[in-house]
Amino acid sequence: MASKIAYINARLLDAASGLDAPGGVLTDGEEITDFGPDLAKKKGAPKGAKVIDCEGQCLAPGLVDMRIEIGALADTVHAAVSGGVTSAVCLPNTDPVIDDMSVVEFVARRARKQGMAKVYPYGAVTKGLAGVELAELGLLAESGAVAFSDGVLAVADAQVMRQALSYASTFGLMVVQHPEEPSLASEGVMNAGETATRLGLFGIPTQAEVIIVERDIRLAELTGGRLHMAHVSTAASIEAIRRAKARGVSITCDTAPPYFSLNEAAIGDYRTFAKLSPPLRGEDDRQAVVEGLKDGTIDAIGSDHTPRDEESKRLPFAQAAPGGIGLNTLLAVSLELYHNGHMGLLEVLKLITAAPAALMGLPAGRLEKGAPADLVLFDPNEGWKVGADALVGKAQNSPFDGRPVQGRVLRTVVDGRTVFEPDR
Amino acid sequence: MKQDGKDIAHFPHRHLLGIEGLSPTEISILLDRSESYVDQNRRVDKTSPVLHGRTIINLFFEDSTRTRTSFELAGKRLGGDIINMSVATSSVKKGETLIDTAMTLNAMHPDVLVVRHPDSGAVKLLSEKVNCAVINGGDGSHEHPTQALLDALTIRRRRGHLSGLQVAICGDITHSRVARSNIHLLNTMGARVRLIAPCTLIPPGIERMGVEVFHNMADGMKDCDIVMMLRLQRERMGGNFLPSIREYFHFFGLDYEKLSHAKEDALIMHPGPMNRGVEIDTDVADDVGRSVIREQVEMGVAVRMAVLELLALNPEYEGKG
Numbered sequence: 001m002a003s004k005i006a007y008i009n010a011r012l013l014d015a016a017s018g019l020d021a022p023g024g025v026l027t028d029g030e031e032i033t034d035f036g037p038d039l040a041k042k043k044g045a046p047k048g049a050k051v052i053d054c055e056g057q058c059l060a061p062g063l064v065d066m067r068i069e070i071g072a073l074a075d076t077v078h079a080a081v082s083g084g085v086t087s088a089v090c091l092p093n094t095d096p097v098i099d100d101m102s103v104v105e106f107v108a109r110r111a112r113k114q115g116m117a118k119v120y121p122y123g124a125v126t127k128g129l130a131g132v133e134l135a136e137l138g139l140l141a142e143s144g145a146v147a148f149s150d151g152v153l154a155v156a157d158a159q160v161m162r163q164a165l166s167y168a169s170t171f172g173l174m175v176v177q178h179p180e181e182p183s184l185a186s187e188g189v190m191n192a193g194e195t196a197t198r199l200g201l202f203g204i205p206t207q208a209e210v211i212i213v214e215r216d217i218r219l220a221e222l223t224g225g226r227l228h229m230a231h232v233s234t235a236a237s238i239e240a241i242r243r244a245k246a247r248g249v250s251i252t253c254d255t256a257p258p259y260f261s262l263n264e265a266a267i268g269d270y271r272t273f274a275k276l277s278p279p280l281r282g283e284d285d286r287q288a289v290v291e292g293l294k295d296g297t298i299d300a301i302g303s304d305h306t307p308r309d310e311e312s313k314r315l316p317f318a319q320a321a322p323g324g325i326g327l328n329t330l331l332a333v334s335l336e337l338y339h340n341g342h343m344g345l346l347e348v349l350k351l352i353t354a355a356p357a358a359l360m361g362l363p364a365g366r367l368e369k370g371a372p373a374d375l376v377l378f379d380p381n382e383g384w385k386v387g388a389d390a391l392v393g394k395a396q397n398s399p400f401d402g403r404p405v406q407g408r409v410l411r412t413v414v415d416g417r418t419v420f421e422p423d424r
Numbered sequence: 425m426k427q428d429g430k431d432i433a434h435f436p437h438r439h440l441l442g443i444e445g446l447s448p449t450e451i452s453i454l455l456d457r458s459e460s461y462v463d464q465n466r467r468v469d470k471t472s473p474v475l476h477g478r479t480i481i482n483l484f485f486e487d488s489t490r491t492r493t494s495f496e497l498a499g500k501r502l503g504g505d506i507i508n509m510s511v512a513t514s515s516v517k518k519g520e521t522l523i524d525t526a527m528t529l530n531a532m533h534p535d536v537l538v539v540r541h542p543d544s545g546a547v548k549l550l551s552e553k554v555n556c557a558v559i560n561g562g563d564g565s566h567e568h569p570t571q572a573l574l575d576a577l578t579i580r581r582r583r584g585h586l587s588g589l590q591v592a593i594c595g596d597i598t599h600s601r602v603a604r605s606n607i608h609l610l611n612t613m614g615a616r617v618r619l620i621a622p623c624t625l626i627p628p629g630i631e632r633m634g635v636e637v638f639h640n641m642a643d644g645m646k647d648c649d650i651v652m653m654l655r656l657q658r659e660r661m662g663g664n665f666l667p668s669i670r671e672y673f674h675f676f677g678l679d680y681e682k683l684s685h686a687k688e689d690a691l692i693m694h695p696g697p698m699n700r701g702v703e704i705d706t707d708v709a710d711d712v713g714r715s716v717i718r719e720q721v722e723m724g725v726a727v728r729m730a731v732l733e734l735l736a737l738n739p740e741y742e743g744k745g
Contacts, residue, residue, distance in 0.1 A: 194629030
């Protein structure tokens with residue numbers, strides 16, 4: 001096998017440098033060794049290099065997903081590459097919980113063995129995700145945790161959060177909060193409001209999110225710690241973050257595709273695939289998420305991939321487990337922002353490549369000589385319909401089931417190896 | 425479909441999962457048919473062989489005495505074979521899922537399943553997995569369609585019509601499927617609905633379902649034709665909805681003083697079972713001139729007979745199970 005591969009005749013897209021031009025990429029082994037317009041044509045490829053003709057399609061750094069649940073690891077990394085994702089950061093709510101060095105190493109090693117998408121772990125903020133005592137943040141960081149989070153649970157106690165922000169900054173890492181006041185959310189199963197009332201379901205008010213966001217902004221100011229709000233979903237919390245950023249607070253945030261692409265109407269007649277955490281909100285909130293992405297208040301998009309088995313979703317709505325898969329559809333649904341005219345193609349790509357990589361400090365998400373040869377080739381325009389049962393991976397709980405989308409992954413490359421091509 | 429040589433309008437739905445979405449005509453079909461069973465139920469021989477050979481299963485995942493008994497009586501008076509399956513004796517306690525239970529029962533070829541479940545939407549979920557007709561006997565805080573129909577029948581027989589009436593529904597709206605079904609039905613039939621409750625028992629956004637919300641009885645009951653009291657579902661109250669029963673009765677319990685704000689001939693209704701001294705004063709509940717609470721129970725059997733008949737013998741689906 002040739003160790004040099006030339007990907008020629010591509011439209012190169014690199015959000016980090018603002019590159020959008022015809023060209024090609026040359027890889028040698030696991031690294032990118034060259035890229036640019038000279039590689040656009042076959043004659044630009046060095047002798048002996050294997051040539052892959054991209055036929056004018058978009059070639060970009062592999063996608064970076066800053067928030068997934070790992071579920072069945074082998075299954076998940078395959079789902080990832082089918083969506084063009086080459087690096088993903090997994091929440092610590094694994095079994096056992098990632099609150100110990102040995103588990104950090106175990107998860108990373110098992111993912112490496114698959115040779116698919118690279119998996120980086122979050123370390124737990126608190127031992128056992130119990131929200132009471134800090135986990136060994138320093139040791140977790142040293143063994144490879146890229147940030148801290150209690151997963152789908154909020155760090156609810158203000159004093160614990162204060163100490164976490166303060167102590168984590170010792171090691172230069174950020175604390176990622178699930179912004180939801182648990183006592184306001186304990187009985188709720190969807191967004192509070194008319195739809196919940198009609199369906200006879202208990203609601204979670206949007207205030208549950210902004211209360212934690214505003215509280216933690218104060219704690220970030222108090223401690224000087226790096227604060228990141230995961231999957232923001234409401235107009236009020238985005239506005240709070242916008243104001244905090246304006247006055248120089250060290251805060252960032254992300255959202256997930258369901259929150260800019262769907263609203264609570266997707267629940268329809270008790271569709272459990274649309275039961276998510278945080279819950280799908282009203283249309284005004286959805287539009288505010290789009291605005292937050294456009295004006296840069298929201299720094300990145302994470303898929304919030306949460307695989308669930310059929311049994312946990314084939315239940316009455318209140319009993320069904322929250323969460324939806326998102327790796328497979330991260331690119332296509334994010335591209336709705338481009339196709340709907342909200343953002344440029346490079347701006348959208350930045351949210352799922354360079355921006356999350358920078359937040360997490362990952363060696364990924366940009367075209368650079370010497371960078372890992374992680375690439376995605378895609379057609380931004382090809383239309384298809386999400387069919388939950390046709391997606392790669394066992395988990396089928398896609399909130400986008402049945403949705404027509406545009407943007408097809410044509411090839412995914414990890415460390416110079418093609419790890420995914422769609423069946424044609 | 426014919427009975428006693430007369431045509432009976434058929435009900436154009438496979439299931440009765442809720443009132444929301446039914447048209448005035450469809451509701452009238454159910455009420456008109458119920459009317460004929462009121463007379464049958466007052467005869468010495470209360471049976472007719474309408475559902476001979478049909479199997480009805482009462483599947484109750486939540487305790488109920490009156491709704492279950494009412495359906496059971498309705499099925500028996502129509503000559504159907506009706507059996508009760510309740511959670512305590514079923515495999516549900518052994519961890520079988522709702523859908524497995526549905527599939528198991530479906531394999532026994534029932535004609536109608538009457539289902540009550542503590543979760544909103546559970547009856548709809550179950551209906552998607554079976555071939556027979558499904559009647560919602562109450563799902564969570566969502567709907568209880570036969571209760572709304574029997575309330576409507578009671579009102580219609582007393583007042584002759586539903587449209588234009590001012591109806592006050594008082595009590596725990598947040599947790600009440602009875603309230604939701606009644607709001608849908610009364611609005612559809614042209615009545616006007618007011619809700620009266622403390623703020624903690626009014627769910628968000630309910631005014632967008634076409635109701636007026638009041639927080640004191642005097643204002644809310646003013647000029648009302650009908651006063652529907654709801655049971656205060658203490659067993660459903662996890663949080664701090666109310667500080668005390670004493671306080672609740674003081675402000676929202678129905679007594680003659682509060683009732684004086686309604687029209688002089690306003691009817692008093694209650695879906696039962698009543699908490700005397702909590703949401704309703706004993707004297708008011710037993711006032712034969714005003715209270716139609718026992719009549720509601722009587723209408724309940726007639727309504728359930730009509731619903732069982734119209735669903736079990738629906739010509740569009742019969743025999744396709």
